[in-house]
Amino acid sequence: MKSIEFAGEWLWLGNLGHAAVILTFATALLAVFAFFQASKEGTSSYYDWGKRFFLAHSFGVLSIVAVLFFLIFFHRFEYYYVWRHSSLALPTHYMISCFWEGQEGSFLLWMFWNAAIGLALLRKQTDLKAPVMAIMAFAQVALSSMLLGIEWGSFHLGSSPFELLRVERPDFLQIPILGSIGIGNYLQVITDGNGLNPLLQNYWMVIHPPTLFFGFATAVVPFAYSVSALWKGGQNRSWIRPALIWSLVCVGILGLGIIMGGYWAYESLNFGGYWAWDPVENASLMPWLLMAAAAHMLLIAKSTGRHLFSAHLLIQLSFWLVLYATFLTRSGILGEASVHSFTDLGLSGQLLLFLLAFIGLSYWAAVQSKTLRSTIAYALVAVLVLIPLVSMAIPDSWEAHFTSIIKWAGIVLFAGTLVGFIQALLKETKEDVATEDKVSSREFWMFLGSMFLILSLVQVFFATSIPVFNKLFGFKTAVPQEADYNRVQLWLAMPIMVLMAMGHWFRFRETPLEVWVKGLLKTVGLSLSLSVLLAWALDIYNLGYLLFLFASVYLISANAWYALEKKKKSWLNHGSSVAHIGFGVLLLGVLISSVNQRIITQSAGIGLAPEMDANGQMDAKGIEFNRENAILYKDRQGQASNYGVTYMGQRKGTGFDSINEYFLLNFVDTLTGDSFQLQPKTQNNPKMGLLAEPDTRHFLSKDIFTHVSYQSSMDKPEPFAGFKQDTLRMGETFTTSSAKLALRLDSFSSYPTAEGLVVQLKMACSNIGFSESPTEAYRYVYPQFKINTASGAFESAPVESDELGLYVSIQHMKILDPNPKAENLEFVIQTGEKKPVIPYVVVKSIEFPWINSVWAGTVLMVLGFAMTIARRLKEQRELLA
């Protein structure tokens, strides 16, 4: 068979991209080898080679990024990734979002940050630089293999962003029309791409993913330092400072990325809030919680030299959790559990392999002495890592026989590895479990706080992992609801906040009794009185909420007092107080905006109670539906709590935005008389159906959030009836068959088109008839018809107005006199009628009080982290100088 020549493809660019992927993968492998040798032998020539390979690797990463950008920018739809995630109409800033909409792109983004961090680490001269770089390069091997796109039978290794559309979607070459122009010209019919998910067409989606992935990428650095330190002997302490700095960067940036995601959800999703305990949110929260705990352990280790074991353990666990999060969100295992969508590229085996490989790496580093135990450890890790490899390689037809053996062997080995790792770590760090922190020491309380962070993590972990356990053990447990999380996290957050408030009033090692007692008494006193005032102002009387309120107020005031009272060498030294205050302000905002939120469109009473029982009593056993949505008829004011709301009509967006329909809602606050407009929108997306996006008005002390749940145009339209035909001249009036509507032909206009002529009539329509009164109420309708000059074909473009309940079609035009004046024309017009429909929308509006406190708290927290990082960097510089 003659091979087909495909016209118009820019194959060389894709080949360049493929080559760059292979270059990055190969150089990362070589860098691992060179840095590994360098750390084993301590020679600088290996290190220099490693450096060169890593530089070449970074160049490769940049090239992949550049080629992919180029392809998206120039709409090269012959590439599957470009076709799948972008379209011609996208503005440039959304083209950036296309870049990471797909899995390949997001791995690329992660790799890009990792490479940048690696380059930054290359500039540092620490005694652990070689092993640290070996681990950085190892992470790059894992990430770049995700882009390889190699297949041998059922074995997949990665997925390339440079795969061709016709390879990925051979059905495109079967389009019937290609018969006439030849398959080789298929690109002529691929005129546009599939486009970007409309929910992601949001400003926050341009900056949220890079921030989040930068956070993820920074998590590898403390891990690399911790593993390297163990590798070089458990008593090594030079890793603590750099690990501390990078863990602070991670907590700060990852936290910011998580909240940005929440802000995006709040701005563009309908669930009404910024946090839903969605598995994808949880997946990034889990490593954050652990990294926050780990950073505090590192602080203890730096100041007192104690708790090395916990520092190592938490740092390594948090990086495992980053990988676990990636596995959860990218393997498709969450399927039904998430509003987020991540198509499964069939790479779950590979993702699992990475997770296990890094756990194996941790174990390997922890058992460095040549004993029998280390041999067992190596065997255990090797078999564990082999399991996903084997399951990736066996053909689907065999899989059924092996799955359960592999699964159970895997679970047993995994448990063995974990136990072995912890045991080895304990031995290696020579942690003396018998020695004890004093109760009057800062580390005691810091340690306790970290443990509560871990408790919070435990609950999120077990709840989020339910789909995984279902899959592993064949359970049928349903995914937990938001309330299942809130109920527990509310109580776990309290001790965390209280400990965050107390911590600063203790000194490391030991604190004189009168110092800490005084510190605690005055701040507790202040916070108690402040929280009583706040509780009264906010009408909060529930015990749990009251305690939470106190804890957050205590957290804020104790840290503020401490920062104001203690004179420090530099203002930067107050970073931790600022970060703690920020966290307190954030959680206070969470409390107030959740507990005091009001669904203002909610109407009184409970809807939908089941039938009456025999005694005529409402049998409502726990069935409560709040009537949360209100119907608003056009131009009539409805009442939503203290707001008068009027649906003013709707408009279409322009240009790229024309797919969106905006509903104009006018709000008047009846208490203050202030008015404002909200424009929630709906998008009738050809691929995703009808989507609704909220609109929110931000005030200092509250937000008004509104979305459209339903609109009258979604009702099945009633057909027109009562058809009637009339002949009409200019200025004449007639009535419809039921005589409910009067129509008057006012004028006509026409314009030529390429095919012929379009004629449009302007008719006034009224339901009270026409008098000569200037105040009479009528609306104009504009029926049209087209005449094709060549064929003489006549085509009517009738008016169908649900609002008027009127159908008008021009059936025929007669020219009574060759002189083409308006009065010489006669039109045959058909009218139909139905019950007029008043357009309406069903909306839900929520008032979120003091939600700005959540965002302000985030900003403060990030500022606090920035101050702390600056301080630690300065300290390190002074130390080296």
Added chain:
Amino acid sequence: MKPLHIALIVLAAIGLATVISLYGNTTQYVSFYEAAQLSEEHPYKEYHVVCQLDKSKPLEYNAQEDANKLVFYAIDSLGNASRVIYGKPKPQDMERSEKLVLIGKHRAGDFYATDILSKCPSKYEDAPVQVGQVQ
């Protein structure tokens, strides 16, 4: 016993209690039949039913009568059918959905859903071929 050890034991107990309470509170994916039986025993618990919209029966939503009431019929994976009453407006992609997860309680022969998750076939997958004009 030192303070830290006591603290650790207390923490471990809290952790265990958290996890146990989590699993004690979660429910299973059930059929309509099981949901009906379980709702008799535990009237305040909510159950998850995986089902399909029964397109042969009417789906009633009249916003002008009651914007917060949707009534439809669904068939679960075992073939049990039930009338479903939902106290919110009709989800926008309801008719297109290939699978529904209903969360709610069974009462007097009907399933009262407080939440509906609908899974649409083409929602996030590839669009069919879009043929443009031949230039």
